[in-house]
Amino acid sequence: MRHIISILIENEAGALSRVAGLFSARGYNIESLTVAPTEDLTLSRMTVVTRGSDEVIEQITKQLNKLIDVVKLIDLAEAVHVERELMLVKVKATEGLRNEMKRLSEIFRGKIIDVTATSYVIEMTGPSDKLDAFILALDEDAVIEIVRSGPMGISRGEKGLHL
Amino acid sequence: MELSGGEIVVQSLKDEGVEFLFGYPGGAVLHLYDAIFHQQEVKHILVRHEQAAVHSADAYARSTGKPGVVLVTSGPGATNAVTGIATAHLDSIPMVIISGQVGTPVIGSDAFQEVDMVGITRPCVKHNLLVKNLADLAVTMKKAFHVATTGRPGPVVVDIPKDITDPAIKIPYIYPKEITMRSYNPVVKGHSGQIKKAVDLLLKAKRPMIYAGGGVILGNGSEELTAFSRLLNYPVTNTLMGLGGFPATDKQFVGMLGMHGTYEANMGMHESDVIIAIGARFDDRVTGVLAKFCPYAKIIHIDIDPSSISKTVKVDIPIVGEVTTVLKEMIDLLKASDTKGDQTALESWWNQINKWRGVNCLEYDRDSKLIKPQYVIEQLYEVTKGDAFVTSDVGQHQMFAAQYYHFDKPRRWINSGGLGTMGFGLPAAIGVKLAHPGADVACVTGEASIQMCIQELATATQYRTPVKVINLNNQYMGMVRQWQEFSYESRYSQSYMETIPDFVKLAEAYGHVGMRIDKPEDVRPALEEAFAMKDRLVFMDIMTDRTENVYPMIEAGKAHNEMKLRVAPGTPINRELA
Ligand SMILES: Cc1cc2nc3c(=O)[nH]c(=O)nc-3n(C[C@H](O)[C@H](O)[C@H](O)COP(=O)(O)OP(=O)(O)OC[C@H]3O[C@@H](n4cnc5c(N)ncnc54)[C@H](O)[C@@H]3O)c2cc1C
Ligand SMILES: Cc1ncc(C[n+]2csc(CCOP(=O)(O)OP(=O)(O)O)c2C)c(N)n1
Ligand SMILES: [Mg+2]
Numbered sequence: 247m248r249h250i251i252s253i254l255i256e257n258e259a260g261a262l263s264r265v266a267g268l269f270s271a272r273g274y275n276i277e278s279l280t281v282a283p284t285e286d287l288t289l290s291r292m293t294v295v296t297r298g299s300d301e302v303i304e305q306i307t308k309q310l311n312k313l314i315d316v317v318k319l320i321d322l323a324e325a326v327h328v329e330r331e332l333m334l335v336k337v338k339a340t341e342g343l344r345n346e347m348k349r350l351s352e353i354f355r356g357k358i359i360d361v362t363a364t365s366y367v368i369e370m371t372g373p374s375d376k377l378d379a380f381i382l383a384l385d386e387d388a389v390i391e392i393v394r395s396g397p398m399g400i401s402r403g404e405k406g407l408h409l
Numbered sequence: 410m411e412l413s414g415g416e417i418v419v420q421s422l423k424d425e426g427v428e429f430l431f432g433y434p435g436g437a438v439l440h441l442y443d444a445i446f447h448q449q450e451v452k453h454i455l456v457r458h459e460q461a462a463v464h465s466a467d468a469y470a471r472s473t474g475k476p477g478v479v480l481v482t483s484g485p486g487a488t489n490a491v492t493g494i495a496t497a498h499l500d501s502i503p504m505v506i507i508s509g510q511v512g513t514p515v516i517g518s519d520a521f522q523e524v525d526m527v528g529i530t531r532p533c534v535k536h537n538l539l540v541k542n543l544a545d546l547a548v549t550m551k552k553a554f555h556v557a558t559t560g561r562p563g564p565v566v567v568d569i570p571k572d573i574t575d576p577a578i579k580i581p582y583i584y585p586k587e588i589t590m591r592s593y594n595p596v597v598k599g600h601s602g603q604i605k606k607a608v609d610l611l612l613k614a615k616r617p618m619i620y621a622g623g624g625v626i627l628g629n630g631s632e633e634l635t636a637f638s639r640l641l642n643y644p645v646t647n648t649l650m651g652l653g654g655f656p657a658t659d660k661q662f663v664g665m666l667g668m669h670g671t672y673e674a675n676m677g678m679h680e681s682d683v684i685i686a687i688g689a690r691f692d693d694r695v696t697g698v699l700a701k702f703c704p705y706a707k708i709i710h711i712d713i714d715p716s717s718i719s720k721t722v723k724v725d726i727p728i729v730g731e732v733t734t735v736l737k738e739m740i741d742l743l744k745a746s747d748t749k750g751d752q753t754a755l756e757s758w759w760n761q762i763n764k765w766r767g768v769n770c771l772e773y774d775r776d777s778k779l780i781k782p783q784y785v786i787e788q789l790y791e792v793t794k795g796d797a798f799v800t801s802d803v804g805q806h807q808m809f810a811a812q813y814y815h816f817d818k819p820r821r822w823i824n825s826g827g828l829g830t831m832g833f834g835l836p837a838a839i840g841v842k843l844a845h846p847g848a849d850v851a852c853v854t855g856e857a858s859i860q861m862c863i864q865e866l867a868t869a870t871q872y873r874t875p876v877k878v879i880n881l882n883n884q885y886m887g888m889v890r891q892w893q894e895f896s897y898e899s900r901y902s903q904s905y906m907e908t909i910p911d912f913v914k915l916a917e918a919y920g921h922v923g924m925r926i927d928k929p930e931d932v933r934p935a936l937e938e939a940f941a942m943k944d945r946l947v948f949m950d951i952m953t954d955r956t957e958n959v960y961p962m963i964e965a966g967k968a969h970n971e972m973k974l975r976v977a978p979g980t981p982i983n984r985e986l987a
Contacts (some may be wrong), residue, residue, distance in 0.1 A: 255592075258591055259539065259541075260527060260528075260531075260539070263528065263531065264531060267531050267532060268497060271532045301719070301723070304719065305716065305720060308715045308716035309716050311715070311716075312714065312715075312716050314536040314556055314590070314592060314593050315592055316534070316592055317591055317592040
């Protein structure tokens with residue numbers, strides 16, 4: 247099953263490599279990983295998307311918790327949560343394509359954030375499968391470049407992942 | 410007090426009560442070595458190879474329970490230390506390894522003798538730390554000792570760039586007495602509800618087994634384990650790392666379990682209905698093939714590290730906690746309980762176990778004209794009255810030492826179990842002897858292993874550590890040869906050496922006593938002579954039966970009840986006489 251694990255980790259040099267190294271050394275699957283400092287500058291928050299049986303996920307969370315720099319973590323699959331991913335897509339927007347691109351982007355609630363005579367950059371957020379659907383809807387030849395952040399997640403309700 | 414970085418490191422070692430610093434100098438640690446020069450409290454032990462520094466400090470830690478401390482220079486000094494660090498990591502040994510690093514301004518520029526020590530050691534340490542500011546140095550040292558010695562112990566590397574130890578820059582020295590880290594809070598006390606459940610299950614058992622490991626030694630829990638086991642009168646088996654955690658001469662002890670464990674221990678595990686694992690990690694050398702492991706048992710597991718629990722074998726009652734604390738709570742519950750468990754079932758279980766014991770799985774040919782390695786260990790046991798510290802290398806000799814030297818006390822059996830590092834034995838013996846100058850220290854080794862850190866014979870001369878090297882010389886990498894005999898139709902590919910040095914002359918060249926023993930009747934007197942030489946290192950080159958194998962053995966893919974025995978039960982041991 248797919249799990250999103252959110253990790254609060256000391257914002258020290260090498261924190262990222264400790265987490266990434268753990269996944270590769272133990273042969274755990276890693277689909278995406280995002281990391282940025284939090285409102286508390288001494289902490290970073292990482293979001294790891296991984297897949298595995300219950301036993302494997304249990305080992306992953308135990309092994310992550312065992313890293314000395316990990317302060318706290320939560321497996322969002324165990325909580326009601328929302329998740330979002332950010333994507334930027336650069337598409338061809340030449341004469342015949344411009345309107346079509348604009349319309350498609352609107353349907354998916356994208357925003358065009360850069361415009362040239364021949365291209366658009368479309369910004370889109372949403373659950374990952376919505377972003378996948380948008381890519382499928384695009385004509386392959388029209389896509390110049392895609393960049394995705396990987397999903398981030400947060401639990402619903404008033405409780406938060408804090409110290 | 411204003412101190413330079415180099416002085417801060419040395420002062421922090423004093424504040425931690427460090428007796429010995431095992432190390433080797435080089436460019437990046439020259440400031441540090443200058444600070445060492447100016448004091449006497451921390452004794453520096455100059456080894457002949459950095460790997461040995463780590464092994465010596467590691468064995469010092471194993472034999473005392475105090476952290477072992479190492480100092481190496483950057484680059485090659487640091488990489489030479491890595492095998493030792495990994496060895497300590499896999500056996501959860503508390504250590505602090507200080508490595509020099511190139512100056513902060515040049516880090517990342519492929520500077521002279523630069524390696525990314527934090528990166529290289531990340532997968533084989535409990536934690537590592539790079540000191541980037543002088544102001545952080547004292548706190549970082551404290552953190553290193555704190556992390557290394559608490560929770561599940563392990564090695565911690567502190568990488569210190571040269572400019573941090575600059576003698577010209579001094580700052581006030583404050584060493585924290587205590588430290589708390591918000592990200593690191595090891596559990597001590599076990600969950601009382603789980604402990605209660607475990608005791609209930611234990612008292613219902615009909616065929617119980619106590620399977621105790623290295624965690625009992627690491628957590629100083631032997632007394633509690635012994636009291637707990639005696640209250641229950643259940644059979645006790647130890648892992649290789651747990652030997653000495655329960656007295657081997659006790660009638661409840663059924664020997665080591667696992668690949669080279671006894672018939673009674675492995676059969677007991679296989680047939681058991683309730684197993685309590687205490688500070689043991691279900692290693693593959695112990696379990697054999699997982700699908701056939703302990704098919705009838707409910708399993709209780711006490712371990713301080715949650716990730717050890719249900720890692721390979723799913724357990725029924727997990728208890729995360731410190732071994733002594735949890736066992737004490739169990740002892741109290743057992744004492745307070747009005748039931749004593751099923752005594753009739755226990756009696757027939759002991760009858761069964763005693764039948765298995767009757768197979769005499771460790772019996773060997775005592776009439777052989779050749780020196781049997783088992784015989785040497787038995788004689789070693791008698792000559793040292795079972796009270797020596799025994800270090801070992803890796804191979805058949807290691808297994809013979811584990812099987813035939815009956816350890817009654819914890820921290821007496823010092824070996825590399827998890828990584829299985831050849832070269833460990835001699836530097837380990839030196840570390841132990843420094844910690845226990847009055848005790849007998851024997852290094853049981855093989856002619857291949859000993860050559861991996863033989864240079865430490867010079868360290869032993871310099872620091873007058875009169876250990877006894879028991880070289881079980883079978884002229885083969887015996888353990889490798891055994892596997893080749895069993896699984897590769899005796900194709901002995903590269904498992905023997907064309908040239909083996911004259912160990913007697915070699916020992917003498919280093920200033921020690923060398924002995925060569927090639928007749929069984931000479932073994933005992935030679936051992937007596939060697940151990941009577943209290944102030945000399947004696948290298949005993951003992952020519953043993955070249956073809957001897959370690960039995961019992963659970964081969965790959967086999968279960969505990971499918972052991973290969975030396976002879977089928979009931980057949981005479983000596984093939985020629987039979
Ligand atoms: C050639 C060779 C052959 C071998 N054959 C065998 C064999 O036949 N049988 C065998 O047993 N081994 C054998 N080994 C050793 C094997 O590889 C493992 O090292 C060993 O089995 C592990 O022992 P352990 O389970 O006691 O764990 P250890 O490695 O000692 O781990 C200790 C466990 O206790 C926990 N712990 C630590 N401190 C505490 C505390 N204070 N409280 C609670 N828990 C704590 C840790 O978290 C860990 O889970 C062999 C090794 C070699 C090199
Ligand atoms: C550093 C290292 N290299 C290789 C091995 C693999 N290995 C395990 S036992 C062994 C042979 C050991 O031979 P010896 O020291 O003579 O001991 P014996 O088995 O003959 O008693 C080897 C090569 C190892 N454990 N460690
Ligand atoms: Mg040999």
